[in-house]
Amino acid sequence: MIYLDNAATTKPTEKVIAHCESILRDDFYNPSALYYPAIQVKTEIEEARKAVAEKLKCTSNEIVFTSGATEANNWAINCGFKNKKGNIIISEGEHPSVFEPAMALKGKGADVRIAPLCKNGTIDCDKLFGLIDENTSLISIMHVSNETGAVNPVAEIAKRAKQINKKIIFHSDGVQAFCKIPTDIGPSAIDLYSISAHKIGGLKGVGALYIADNINIASMILGGGQEKRLRSGTENVMGILTFKDAVEDFNDASVKPLFEYAIDCLSKIDKVKVNSFMENSGGYIISAGIYGVKSEVLQHLLNDDGVLVGLGSACSSKVKKSRVLEAMNVDKAYIDGNIRISFCPQNTLEEVQAAMNIIASNVQKLRSKING
Numbered sequence: 001m002i003y004l005d006n007a008a009t010t011k012p013t014e015k016v017i018a019h020c021e022s023i024l025r026d027d028f029y030n031p032s033a034l035y036y037p038a039i040q041v042k043t044e045i046e047e048a049r050k051a052v053a054e055k056l057k058c059t060s061n062e063i064v065f066t067s068g069a070t071e072a073n074n075w076a077i078n079c080g081f082k083n084k085k086g087n088i089i090i091s092e093g094e095h096p097s098v099f100e101p102a103m104a105l106k107g108k109g110a111d112v113r114i115a116p117l118c119k120n121g122t123i124d125c126d127k128l129f130g131l132i133d134e135n136t137s138l139i140s141i142m143h144v145s146n147e148t149g150a151v152n153p154v155a156e157i158a159k160r161a162k163q164i165n166k167k168i169i170f171h172s173d174g175v176q177a178f179c180k181i182p183t184d185i186g187p188s189a190i191d192l193y194s195i196s197a198h199k200i201g202g203l204k205g206v207g208a209l210y211i212a213d214n215i216n217i218a219s220m221i222l223g224g225g226q227e228k229r230l231r232s233g234t235e236n237v238m239g240i241l242t243f244k245d246a247v248e249d250f251n252d253a254s255v256k257p258l259f260e261y262a263i264d265c266l267s268k269i270d271k272v273k274v275n276s277f278m279e280n281s282g283g284y285i286i287s288a289g290i291y292g293v294k295s296e297v298l299q300h301l302l303n304d305d306g307v308l309v310g311l312g313s314a315c316s317s318k319v320k321k322s323r324v325l326e327a328m329n330v331d332k333a334y335i336d337g338n339i340r341i342s343f344c345p346q347n348t349l350e351e352v353q354a355a356m357n358i359i360a361s362n363v364q365k366l367r368s369k370i371n372g
């Protein structure tokens with residue numbers, strides 16, 4: 001199988017897989033216990049925290065481990081929106097784990113404002129700044145789109161937003177950015193930043209929320225007081241310790257040639273609309289609309305031929321239409337035929353070459369069937 005759905009999840013790296021077994025055998029202790037082997041596990045958790053913090057250019061005490069980015073995003077939206085007063089701003093491009101909690105707040109009467117997208121999938125900054133007023137208490141804008149790979153200059157947006165209203169708490173969903181493009185979050189005006197391990201070769205069920213030192217947000221889960229009393233629950237030791245392996249091993253240099261090659265091939269197919277652009281993409285995600293085909297049908301044919309690709313966002317594949325592509329004003333016919341191809345550093349050019357040939361021939365096959 002040629003796996004090109006890495007924005008949905010990545011295969012754990014060999015180092016992560018090998019480490020899992022030794023953690024299960026030797027590091028099973030409860031990190032809160034006070035005997036030496038447990039203290040050793042706690043020390044290793046702190047080393048993992050340090051590795052994550054280094055990537056975000058922040059201090060270790062600003063990292064709180066969570067069960068993943070969905071939890072981190074829900075936490076940021078619900079607890080960052082202090083006292084449920086004022087208004088909150090998100091964008092049309094947000095992942096459901098930001099969009100849905102914001103909509104739930106709206107359902108309870110909160111003033112939720114939604115910034116539109118530009119045609120290239122980035123946030124329309126002028127419109128976003130126009131939504132801010134003295135009552136805005138939280139803004140959440142994703143760093144890299146999981147659907148198109150579009151990159152938002154979130155550090156700059158946070159800085160300018162705070163020039164309009166300095167009390168704003170600024171959150172960004174950094175899941176598709178972490179380890180893939182520079183994420184100097186610590187020195188920036190960003191207050192909260194969500195990340196996830198399974199998008200970079202780590203395990204599912206572990207992530208983190210960066211909480212800037214000067215920000216007080218309410219605890220996510222109450223209980224035994226782990227994670228500085230902010231997020232109780234016995235730590236996911238295997239997930240956290242292997243998060244460090246994944247961060248240290250991630251090599252972000254290798255996907256650009258794959259991206260360029262794939263874009264070149266897709267552009268040669270008649271009536272294909274590529275929604276991802278090198279100038280604003282980290283190079284990991286390609287969204288392409290193929291006119292006249294149904295993406296689910298194409299996905300099945302590709303699966304049969306050994307190529308796995310995504311459809312828009314895997315997390316929302318139960319929802320038919322793509323809110324994000326609609327917000328970018330993509331034609332419905334192209335949305336219906338939209339596939340998402342996403343890379344990881346382990347993908348090879350040979351794999352991508354083979355996949356592109358298979359995609360081109362299946363598109364031709366489908367179109368010739370439709371045209372009789």
Ligand code: PMP
Nearest residue numbers: 068069070095146175196207315
């Ligand atoms: N945000 C984005 C942009 C994502 O791509 C994902 C994963 N699909 C999430 C949040 C949710 O992350 P997790 O799977 O760790 O809950």
